Amino acid sequence: MPDGQTYPLMQAINENKSKSKIYGWIEIGANGSTNNKTNASKGIPSNFPSAYDEYANTVQLDQAALYFEKIPNTAQKEHFDWGYRLTLLYGVDYRFTTAKGMLSQQLLLKNNQYGFDPVMAYYDFYFPHVGEGMDVRVGRYISLPDIEAQLAPNNYTYSHSILYTFDCYTQTGVNVTVKASSHWTVQGGLSPGCDVMPWTTDAKVTGNFCATFTWSNGGNALNTCANSINDGKYAYNNLAAYYETWYHRINARWHTDTEFWYQYMKATPNMYWYNGIDPATGIQYAPTARTPWPETTFQRPGQGAVNLNFGAVCQDPRLPAAKQSARCYAPDVAITNYLEHNFWHNQASLNIRNEYVDDIKGQRTGTPAKYEEHMVGFDFWAGSTITFRPEVSYTHAYTKYGVTALNISPGASIANLQSVSQGNPPNPLGLGKNQALTLAADLIWHF
Secondary structure, three states, rough: OOOOOOHHHHHHHHOOOOOOEEEEEEEEEEEEOOOOOOHHHHHOOOOOOOOOOOOOOOEEEEEEEEEEOOOOOOOOOOEEEEEEEEEEEEHHHHHHHHOOOOHHHHOOOOOOOOOOOOOOEEEEEOOOOOOEEEEEEEEEEEEEOOOOOHHHHOOOOOOOHHHHOOOOOOOEEEEEEEEEEOEEEEEEEOOOOOOEEEOOOOOOOEEEEEEEEEEOOEEEEEEEEEEEEOOOOOOOOOOEEEEEEEEEEEOEEEEEEEEEEEEEEEEEEEEEHHHHHOOOOOOOOOOOOOOOOOOOOOOOOOOEEEOOOOOOOOOOOOOOOHHOOEEEEEEEEEEEEEEEEEEEEOOOOEEEEEEEEEEEEOOOOHHHEEEEEEEEEEEEEEEOEEEEEEEEEEEEEEEOOOOOOOOOOOOHHHHHHHHHHOOOOOOOOOOOOOOEEEEEEEEEEEO
């Protein structure tokens, strides 16, 4: 379809007559949770791994977003066209879009609660005579797979699944989309990797390939995607990630989306050395080839470094150093399902999400655990400019080694248990919880 969107700001500027448009929204979120140890100023999001309501029992500015956009007309085969998008984002949610090397000191050095990110900045070039149409996208763009989306109005719900929280968010490079036939769309691209800029030391030449098969007049679609093809070795968010997503329209009012993934990093540093005390010296292990640390990026004045890019819990952290490996293979698997029902003449929807995530070595969440999460919510439109999305969710973590995964600073329970194993005062279960109930809602004003 040609771009037919209209916006209040553009109506005020020129009655929505131009192809180039400026628009955006402001999103305020709030939640009440059984988790109670949030400290936003210290970067402790006790609802984590829930997102974007990770700070428990708070009211916050999630997103103030401003778009500058021209969408190419891809609903024709007569002529070349082009477009662009620049998306500027400020709020708590910047921590989920930040790419290393792009204003990332806000998160990776300071761990600020609020930050700014130019989350999208690209050009589109449309060539109508390649297949049934080809788009070439150059710049920084949202990674290809997933049911969910970072920008609030593009998502079913206020909160996000655990699955979506821990995969690739943005890439910077070139991506080509070709509509090969009425059933097949294929995509391929090159980038420096997931959530890193090409001038960083973590950048690696990374390919991606996706293929979508659509049938039943759009009522069914399967999207198969290899989102980051490189050596898969440990680096900042360097995930080898493989996805399968199925969309199914049940009838005019009900549809469902299901996503499955398998991700991994090779040669991931063992968190044991980062958390541990060398019994020979009585001080923390030094980062060496035998005792490697994960990438350490955050340091508070007068305190030690804090890790925001987790390593792996390669073995039981209660085992002695002689039984710990330096590095290991760190995979995770997940599946998420959405069931959606629209009502009130498409002005409201019922949203049901169920998911299962197995973070086998704890590389993504900071704690090796199996997570289940269940959410029921609604999406209400008030006129054409206000969206209200209340929801309630339940999260249960099934952890290893007697540690906890919720209501903590991520990774803290593993660090504590490691400390206990070396003769420090016992408190292995006192750091957090393994179950949480959260009532959350956001309000979005569109302009």
